[in-house]
Amino acid sequence: MRSISILGATGSVGEQTLDLVRRNPAEWNVVALTANSNVAALAASAREFGAQVAVVADESRLGELRDALAGSGIEAAAGRGALCEAASRPVDMTVAAIVGCAGLGPVMAAIEQGGTIALANKEALVSAGEVMTAAVARHGATLLPVDSEHNAIFQCLAGGRIEDVRSITLTASGGPLRTVDDLSAVTPEQAIAHPNWDMGAKISVDSATMFNKGLELIEAHHLFPVGLNRIRIVVHPQSVIHSMVEYRDGSTLAQLGPSDMRVPIASCLAWPARMDTPMAPLDLPAIGEMSFFAPDETRFPATRIAREAAEVGGAAPAVLNAANEIAVAAFLDRKIAFSRIAVVVEDVLNQGELPEAPRTLEDVLRVDEDARSRATRILEPA
Secondary structure (H helix, E strand, O other): OEEEEEEOOOOHHHHHHHHHHHHOHHHEEEEEEEEOOOHHHHHHHHHHHOOOEEEEOOHHHHHHHHHHOOOOOOEEEEOHHHHHHHHOOOOOEEEEOOOOHHHHHHHHHHHHOOOEEEEOOHHHHHHOHHHHHHHHHHHOOEEEEOOHHHHHHHHHHOOOOHHHEEEEEEEEOOOOOOOOOOHHHOOHHHHOOOOOOOOOHHHHHHHHHOHHHHHHHHHHHHHOOOOHHHEEEEEOOOOOEEEEEEEOOOOEEEEEOOOOOHHHHHHHHHOOOOOOOOOOOOOHHHHOOOOOEOOOOOOOOHHHHHHHHHHHOOOHHHHHHHHHHHHHHHHHOOOOOOOHHHHHHHHHHOOOOOOOOOOOHHHHHHHHHHHHHHHHHHHOOO
């Protein structure tokens, strides 16, 4: 039996991880479960899986969580410090699925305890890439990518040497708006209606703007250091091929699978072995055909903006991520048009001199806070 903590247990990735644990109860001992504010779901899962501790990020919900866990013997805690403390408890596997930069502190705490981290929080690696990878090396931790694209690359690299890689190709579905003419009129409901994946609102909007793929490009740059010029993006609407690796001998390996996050999650949970999932085998004749297109960076400039931020390096990716989170939240609150999200992000990046490259977690958090403030000021009515 292996021990596991799930940070962000009530989100999409967290729930799908728990589904796999539920199917293999003899293999897992659940130590910590965390959530942002969904106390009912958190308490129910903590009771079902016999967690040692349940943590809610919203400190005002602590009393509610304690009541929900009364008589269970499960420890209840709340707040950012409690999240990091729970993440620092030694376990065999930590699934890091807290959305956004809010997950950065807990991810770093998990890295510092030196176990294996299945990383589903791309924003943490985007904002703190050099800081995080240095911490992984320093503490002897193992980082496994949960994102379907990066997990696909990880699988395609198994047994291969990074120095033999000619290029990496990240595939993108193109989101729900690829064929929509007037992007300025897009509603939040349209933007989150992803054609292939069932995801939360923020990541669904990122998929619609293509910022999700831009963030993934930066993440891939840190996970698989082949050079930015060797990381490509191609639109593949069917979402059957999740990524590809081309080797210098002309061979290209691709990972295919259904559009279900339980596949890459299972890859991480069982690594270096494999485990059963409830997914049906791919029916290639039913799929019929697969198509590929170059990204339209005129209508969807996010991938260009992200690549430029990655080329600048230093604080630029953290600024990009923070500005995007603020702009997406404003769009979901119907305060700005969909087409303005990328404009806001680029304006923040181009607004004066960038901060110095962060060297510590505290530096990253300061850059993040400053960028959020600048994005908020840009969004304020004149």
